[in-house]
Amino acid sequence: MNIGFIGVGSMGAAMVPNLVKAGHQVSVWNRNPDVVKAIKGVTILTSLAAAFENDAVITMLSDDTAVRSVIIDSGVLADARKDCIHVMMATISPAIVEELQELHRNAGIAYVAAPVFGIPAVADKGELNILAAGDAEAIATVQPLFDALGQKTWHLGDDPKHANxxxxxxxxxxxxxxxxxxxxxxxxxxxxxxxxxxxxxxxxxxxxxxxxxxxxxxxxxxxxxxxxxxxxxxxxxxxxxxxxxxxxxxxxxxxxxxxxxxxxxxxxxxxxxxxxxxxxxxxxxxxxxxxx
CATH class of the missing domain: 1.10.1040.10 (N-(1-d-carboxylethyl)-l-norvaline Dehydrogenase; domain 2)
Structure with a gap:
C-alpha cells in the first residue's frame, strides 16, 4: 500500500520503520524535513498535499493546535485524492474530531480515528494497541497498516469520537x-x-x-x-x-x-x-x- 505519513516526532519516527518493514511504500512529510533524513526507506515529501495522493495517509501530530495548523487551516483536504483514507492517530479532542469529520465529509474522503496505547519504545517493537473507530470498510482497508504497527486493534464502532x-x-x-x-x-x-x-x-x-x-x-x-x-x-x-x-x-x-x-x-x-x-x-x- 502507498502511504503518506504526516508528523515524525518521537512516536512517528518509531512507527514508520515498521510500515517500511511490512513492505509498504511510505512517503513522509514533517514540518521540519531534516528530522525525516534519519529514517531509512522512505520518500521525503516537500509538499503536504503530496501526502494525500496516496492510498492512505497517517497523521501523528502532537495536539489540537498542530492538527488545526497542518490539516485544517492549510486546506489540504480540498484537493486530496478522493479514494484516499485519512487515519488520524493523534490524541486530540472530541471537538476537533467533529470538525475534522465535517471537513472530510465535504471533501469526500474517508476518516478513521486510531489513537494508540504505547510509548515510542513500544511503537518501535510494533506492539501498540490501536483504538479504531470510523467507517468499517475504511478500517478494513487500512487494517494491514494497523497489523504492522500494533499487536491488537480494538474496534470501537463507527463514530471516530469514541476512539479519541x-x-x-x-x-x-x-x-x-x-x-x-x-x-x-x-x-x-x-x-x-x-x-x-x-x-x-x-x-x-x-x-x-x-x-x-x-x-x-x-x-x-x-x-x-x-x-x-x-x-x-x-x-x-x-x-x-x-x-x-x-x-x-x-x-x-x-x-x-x-x-x-x-x-x-x-x-x-x-x-x-x-x-x-x-x-x-x-x-x-x-x-x-x-x-x-
Missing part, C-alpha cells in the same frame, strides 16, 4: 495511577517502608499491569527520562477535563492531578517523563528528594 474519548480517558487513568503511587509511597515511607519494597508488592499483585510496573519503576529508581513527557500528559488531562465540561460532568480526581502536573511544569519538569507527577505528589506530602 477512550484514549483521553485511558491516559487520564494512567495519571491517576501515578498520583496514587506517589501518595501511597509517601505514606509507606513515612512509616519506614521503602517505596521500592512497597511497589514491588503491589505491582506484582493487586496492580500487576504494564503502566503500574513501568511508572512504579521510575518512582523507585527516582529516574524520569521521558517515554512520554509531562507536558504532553498535562495536555491529555486538560483534554479529559474539557471533554467532561462539554457534557456537564465533573472529574474531581483529574482536577487534583492537573494541579500537580501543572506544578511540575512550573518547576521546569515538563520535559521529564509524566511519571514525575509522583515526585510532585510526594513533595506535597512532605518528602524532600532530588530529581535524578
Amino acid at each position: 474519548i477512550a484514549k483521553i480517558a485511558a491516559n487520564m487513568m494512567i495519571t491517576l495511577a501515578i498520583e496514587s503511587m506517589g501518595e501511597a509511597t509517601a505514606l509507606t515511607e513515612s512509616y519506614g517502608l521503602k517505596a521500592g519494597d512497597f511497589l514491588n508488592v503491589v505491582t506484582n499483585t493487586l496492580f500487576a499491569c504494564s503502566s503500574y510496573k513501568r511508572y512504579g519503576s521510575n518512582i523507585t529508581s527516582n529516574t524520569y527520562e521521558p517515554g512520554f513527557k509531562l507536558t504532553l500528559g498535562l495536555k491529555d488531562v486538560n483534554l479529559a477535563l474539557d471533554a467532561a465540561k462539554a457534557k456537564a460532568r465533573v472529574l474531581p480526581a483529574a482536577e487534583i492531578v492537573r494541579e500537580n502536573m501543572q506544578g511540575g511544569v512550573d518547576q521546569r519538569m515538563g520535559s521529564k517523563d509524566w511519571s514525575i507527577l509522583a515526585k510532585v505528589t510526594r513533595h506535597r506530602a512532605g518528602l524532600e528528594e532530588g530529581v535524578a
Whole structure:
C-alpha cells in the first residue's frame, strides 16, 4: 500500500520503520524535513498535499493546535485524492474530531480515528494497541497498516469520537495511577517502608499491569527520562477535563492531578517523563528528594 505519513516526532519516527518493514511504500512529510533524513526507506515529501495522493495517509501530530495548523487551516483536504483514507492517530479532542469529520465529509474522503496505547519504545517493537473507530470498510482497508504497527486493534464502532474519548480517558487513568503511587509511597515511607519494597508488592499483585510496573519503576529508581513527557500528559488531562465540561460532568480526581502536573511544569519538569507527577505528589506530602 502507498502511504503518506504526516508528523515524525518521537512516536512517528518509531512507527514508520515498521510500515517500511511490512513492505509498504511510505512517503513522509514533517514540518521540519531534516528530522525525516534519519529514517531509512522512505520518500521525503516537500509538499503536504503530496501526502494525500496516496492510498492512505497517517497523521501523528502532537495536539489540537498542530492538527488545526497542518490539516485544517492549510486546506489540504480540498484537493486530496478522493479514494484516499485519512487515519488520524493523534490524541486530540472530541471537538476537533467533529470538525475534522465535517471537513472530510465535504471533501469526500474517508476518516478513521486510531489513537494508540504505547510509548515510542513500544511503537518501535510494533506492539501498540490501536483504538479504531470510523467507517468499517475504511478500517478494513487500512487494517494491514494497523497489523504492522500494533499487536491488537480494538474496534470501537463507527463514530471516530469514541476512539479519541477512550484514549483521553485511558491516559487520564494512567495519571491517576501515578498520583496514587506517589501518595501511597509517601505514606509507606513515612512509616519506614521503602517505596521500592512497597511497589514491588503491589505491582506484582493487586496492580500487576504494564503502566503500574513501568511508572512504579521510575518512582523507585527516582529516574524520569521521558517515554512520554509531562507536558504532553498535562495536555491529555486538560483534554479529559474539557471533554467532561462539554457534557456537564465533573472529574474531581483529574482536577487534583492537573494541579500537580501543572506544578511540575512550573518547576521546569515538563520535559521529564509524566511519571514525575509522583515526585510532585510526594513533595506535597512532605518528602524532600532530588530529581535524578
